[in-house]
Amino acid sequence: MLTIRFSRVGRKNKAQFRIVLQQHTMTPTGKHIAVLGSYDPHQKKAVIKADKVKEWIAKGAQVSDSVYNLFIREGVIVGKKRAVKMERPKPPVVEETPVVEEKVVEKAAEVAVTEEKVETPVAAA
Numbered sequence: 001m002l003t004i005r006f007s008r009v010g011r012k013n014k015a016q017f018r019i020v021l022q023q024h025t026m027t028p029t030g031k032h033i034a035v036l037g038s039y040d041p042h043q044k045k046a047v048i049k050a051d052k053v054k055e056w057i058a059k060g061a062q063v064s065d066s067v068y069n070l071f072i073r074e075g076v077i078v079g080k081k082r083a084v085k086m087e088r089p090k091p092p093v094v095e096e097t098p099v100v101e102e103k104v105v106e107k108a109a110e111v112a113v114t115e116e117k118v119e120t121p122v123a124a125a
Contacts, residue, residue: 001023001024001060001062002021002022002023002024002033002056002059002060002061002062003021003022003023003024003061003062003063003064004019004020004021004036004053004056004057004061004062004063004064004067005019005020005022005028005063005064005066005067006018006019006020006028006039006064006066006067007019007020007022007028007029007032008028008029014042015041015042016038016039016040016041017038017039017040017041018035018037018038018039019035019036019037019038019039019048019053019067019070020032020033020034020035020036021033021034021035021036021056021061024062034052034056036048036049036052036053036056037049037053039070046070046073046074048070048071048074048076050076053071053076053077054076054077057077065082065083065084066084068081068082069081069082069084
């Protein structure tokens with residue numbers, strides 16, 4: 001399946017994106033079939049080959065959510081924007097051991113120590 005998505009280019013802290021057409025299994029920076037435009041998020045400028053985009057969508061190419069919203073904003077396609085939200089990482093779950101278990105373990109250790117003392121034979125003099 002073909003997909004239209006962003007491929008990051010540009011330097012550190014100055015992101016720019018190419019809008020590329022590629023297999024959905026490829027990495028975004030991997031081999032692509034066609035470059036359909038570019039986007040600069042800092043200046044909010046987009047250069048899009050609208051005719052090529054419409055042609056590939058008509059052929060069945062899927063569009064990522066972010067690129068879809070950009071196309072709507074730029075007027076390439078008509079529709080309602082999709083929600084693009086990343087899930088917040090959940091804090092790690094800390095398992096607390098109940099206090100009751102600790103007392104049971106301590107009591108078992110005391111019993112074991114007293115049993116060892118009782119079982120030890122006393123040397124006869």
